[in-house]
Amino acid sequence: MTRQRDDAHAQGVSTTISRASQAGPKVSATDISVFYGDKQALFDVSLDMPDRAVTALIGPSGCGKSTFLRCINRMNDTIPGARVEGRIILDEEDINDRGVDPVLLRARVGMVFQKPNPFPKSIFENVAYGPRIHGFASTKSELADIVESSLKRAGLWAEVADRLQAPGTSLSGGQQQRLVIARAIAVSPEVILMDEPCSALDPIATAKIEELIDDLRSQYCIVIVTHSMAQAARVSQRTAFFHMGTVVEAGATDEIFTNPRDTRTQDYITGRFG
């Protein structure tokens, strides 16, 4: 009895963060350290990311936000010399376990990059890429359905419905980024990671992407790295402030932005550094 209460108590103290999501975190990282060769980029980072909510990772350049993001779908595995320590629990399973195939993990944890990176294929083939390699569609019409619904959810369908065979690279930057989001959605991931998805886009395209992120929130666990404080405030429910490879402060976005506990956080969000 006592012990249970202690646990509950401990949880309540350690994560004021997770109060917002009653269901518990979708992704929970504990003591994550990342090394690139001899250089350590992350120092014992622990962070919970709730389902059906947007978690924003903010902080100055080189603070480890992107490195942390890339731990969640094990993209750091593809970098020679990179080493990750610690646990990341996705739905009660440690994704760093030996038994976990990173290839299958990445089908569950989609990722959108800083620069739109459509493949040199048609719009249709770009979206169909994931379903094809994972065998999600057994017939052509099924595949077409997946492509259509993904493009619709990414808010791009109306713009490209009549030219699905045009090359993906022929779209504008903002459209390309939505195409890439549609490509990620097409494999029905549970988590979507976004690494500064709007930094290469103009304000109008940015607004569209932000709107889209807000729509997608109802179905996915979204983690977004952003340099724009305003964007973090607009799209996220939770925010974690990274500084020099550690999480300085994490909590509900409103709280972080209105009442930061750490002076470094306050300095950063008021624009005094970074």
Add this chain to the structure above:
Amino acid sequence: MLIWIALIGLVLFSLTAYSAGRRKVLRASGGSTRVLHSLPGYYGAYVALWAAAPAAILLILVSMLGAQIEEAALRADPPAVVTQLPDSTQDVFYNDVVATVTGGQVSQTVYDGAIGEAFGAKLVQARDIHRNLVAATLAAALALALAGAAFAWPKISASFAARPRVERWIAALFLVCSIVAVLTTVGIVASLVWESWRFFQAVPIFEFLFGLTWDPQIAIRADQVASSGAFGAVPLFMGTFLIMMIAMTVAAPVGLFAAIYLSEYAGRTTRAVVKPLLEVLAGIPTVVYGFFAALTVGPLFRGFFNGIGAQLLGGPFDGVGLYLMQVQNQMALVAGAVMGIMLIPFVSSLSDDIINAVPQSLRDGSLAMGATRSETITRVIMPAALPGVMGALLLAISRAVGETMIVTMAAGLQARATFNPLDTVTTVTVQIVTLLTGDQEFDSPKTLSAFGLGLTLFVITLVLNIVALQIVQRYREQYD
């Protein structure tokens, strides 16, 4: 000889002019470089260039054309005994006179009797001409150097814009060098076209391009003009094509897959070892590949096919067995296979560059979708790199078409219109070599046909290269 000494003197003179010009402008400015339009060195260089360049150009021109000028002067009043000689012997005569005077290469002809007297007389005349020419050149060079220095010297002042003027001289130097390169190329092509045109007067171009028999030996008999059909180049082009196809069958997959391994799978340390090793292959002279083909691969293949032939004898495939028993060391397959090995590093190094140029973001994008490495390669990277890889393969083809040594040593010399890789064949380049080696007269269709072949080959490789570079270029633009 004197002219070269004069050139050295000119260099010393221009060095003096340099430091004099520099000192003059510094004196004019009172030692401060701040009030000068240009750095002091530019004033020195300006004077030095005017002092040296015109005279140097004159000296170099004379040293290049001196012999011709002297010969032309000598020929002005030819002795009667010499005019009776045939043209080519006259050429030798005059050449020997000039060479004796200037210390050049003399032929082994012995001049005696009337011709010996003429030779002696001409020799005296040539010495005179040579002495006069050298003296006149040196005097003119000295005058030019002094005039140049005198022209530049008064202009030196603190406000004089020496820097842009020196800049113009330097630009002119670069221009001259590039003109030399371009003119040389134009000259080569022009001589190729000219000689080919002479060939096509003896042999109709249609016959050359579409004729099925290649037998240039017929024309060697002085009384006989090329008989029809002897200069049909089709067998040669078929041989070239056959060997190129075999070479590419080896080089394209192996080179490409090696490039994929290097750029996508190999770790940094593996790459650091394997890539230089592959490139060592590219540094081996083709003649080494040639005797590797002739002495090692040829007998190996022959033994292999003869062995199979022996097994088939007496069976249902007796005919095939008989044929295989007769296979020789020299065959298209050997030359093609070894040429393919030669091309592997060429293909892999070019393809490696191209595959590396595919942006990392595409790789990340595909991997992040849950694709494996090989899925990423076949579905994303190769389609992106394909145009560039095609360009690399076309460049390899044009090298295969132009390759000579391996084929000479390993494919045989018989011109045969065949696509059988076990036959001996010959290629365009090999025929050019056999036509032009040894003592040849350059006015028979036999030797001239080499130019026709050369021109055709040149056009083919030129088109291939242009297409290939165009493709590679377009591909590069896409990602930069």
